[in-house]
Amino acid sequence: MIHYLLRRLLVSLLLIAFVSLISFALVFASGNPAARLAGEAGTAADAANLMTQYGFDQPIVMQYLKWLGGAFRGHFGDSLYFHRPVGELLAQHFALTARLGAMAMLLALAVAIPLGVAAGRWKGSWVDKLALTLASLGQAMPPFCLAFLLIIVFSVQRTWLPASGFDTWRHYLMPTATLAVFAMPAIIRLMRSEMDTVLRSDYIRTARAMGLVERKVVLKYALRNALRPTVSLAAAQMGALLAGSVVVETVFAINGAGQLAWISILRGDFPTIQALILVFSLFYIVLTMCADIANGWLDPRVRTQG
Template identity: 40%
Template sequence: MASKSPRQKTGNELWLHLAKRIAQTVFVLFCVATLTFFLVRLTGDPVKAILPDNASLEQETALRAQLGLDQPLLNQYLSYMGGVIRFDFGDSLYFREAALPLILSRLPATIELAAGALIFALIVSIPAGMVAALRRGKSTDSAVVATVLIGQSTPAFFVGIILILIFAVNLSWLPSSGMGGLSHLILPAITLGLYSMAMITRLLRSSLIDVLGEDYIRTARAKGLSRWQGIRDHALKNAALPVVTIVGLEIGNLLGGAILTEQVFSWPGVGRLTVEAITNRDFALIQAIVLFLSLVFVVTNLLVDIAYAFIDPRVRLSK
């Protein structure tokens, strides 16, 4: 029997790795759906949040039966999981419409905010990380490191409030809330992207410092390449590999982590919808949002994991 070529073996390993990751993704989503279903029911009775305070016991009983909350918990769980398999996440208890279309209607606003935050993070972090690495130990490097520490340790809601007070209230340069043109996007995008900017800057700085100390960089300089040519043609490409991974992961983090930012700036996205669902104890909507954001995150991780194997030829898929 003829042995398989190295290319065939690599292809088989890739498909096996992909199948394993898909199975892991399905298992993670199952666990998320199960935990969310039981945890949200610890928050109280949604009927109390929907009906007015003077509602009668008969009205509460009728609404509970209409929503299916009078059924045994196991029956509710089996019905919910059956709907998830059919991509039917039920109807929102508060908005009285299907949960998934409601999420998808808010998704473009969240994508716009996440894209703006990622663009801000990349525009600032790439030159800042390069400057800090090239001027290691100097005042410029210290300033960048201090900024990174502030960006990673400051909560998003605090940053948003400070930006609103400075640029919207005191200077009146930018609007403080709502969704509109580019001016409405600037403050929430900076608020959301500040943590990602700090993380990418720190990673690029450390990665570039490591690469600049390699022998092939010194060899390139000895052959007559200028410092900038050595960085551009050799160092930056290798130093960017872990940064590409982090950027891919940050896409999922930005989409799922915009809850506080959207609430502070009244941005009509999935994050603000999540707060409304929690406030109204909207079981179906909370479950759908958590499962949807989990799906976005794990799929993003899967794509980054697969892409990294193609970006870096040194990476070998585990058997």
């Protein structure tokens, strides 16, 4: 297990190094950043002053190492639009997005896993048809459409829930449900497929032939192996929830990292954009590594496959 963990850690570190390089290089992808900062009304002298002020006149390798060293300490410079340290903005906004994504994923797993297990166990039954119908509806409906529909029903017509903000537990319900519905279809389908496959395997037939109770066969033996690919999918879905939260946060007026990313892109705030790309990528890499570790614990065969 130790060798497996070390391999996964090494792969994650290499991915982090690659993502940091991409995040830094994006600033220079569309030309001279100093000229963009100076704007259309800026002169060549203004651009030259900005080159010196932000260190763009230094060798590119030195700029990257300086930025990377600051990033490891949580110092990403100052926001060009908000005029505040980027680290403070990330701490303020990313906490809301992470909280929203975690609640949405917990809700999605709490609904999708039991539903997928039941659909795989009783394939072709009404439970199976219900699970596939819900998965199809969730996959077909864009998150912003569901968000507006929830607002119309629960905030406009019934006035039961607040339509914007993120202050009380009632503010959490509609955004969490919107993101959870976005994550559920893939988990339901995969869990259904894996349960159906596992329940047809030889060791399950052997367990049943030995007279074990069906509930024990399903929950203790089949579910453990069926969960392995679902764990990996859940990690990927969690990363997608965080990265794609900009739409939901905009609809519900939640001042999270998604909203911060949208404003930073519109205003050309490249220090904030760099930091957001790096933080979102780090979060995704860490989630994937945790999923790999969980899979190694669930299935010892994974630890010997590299």
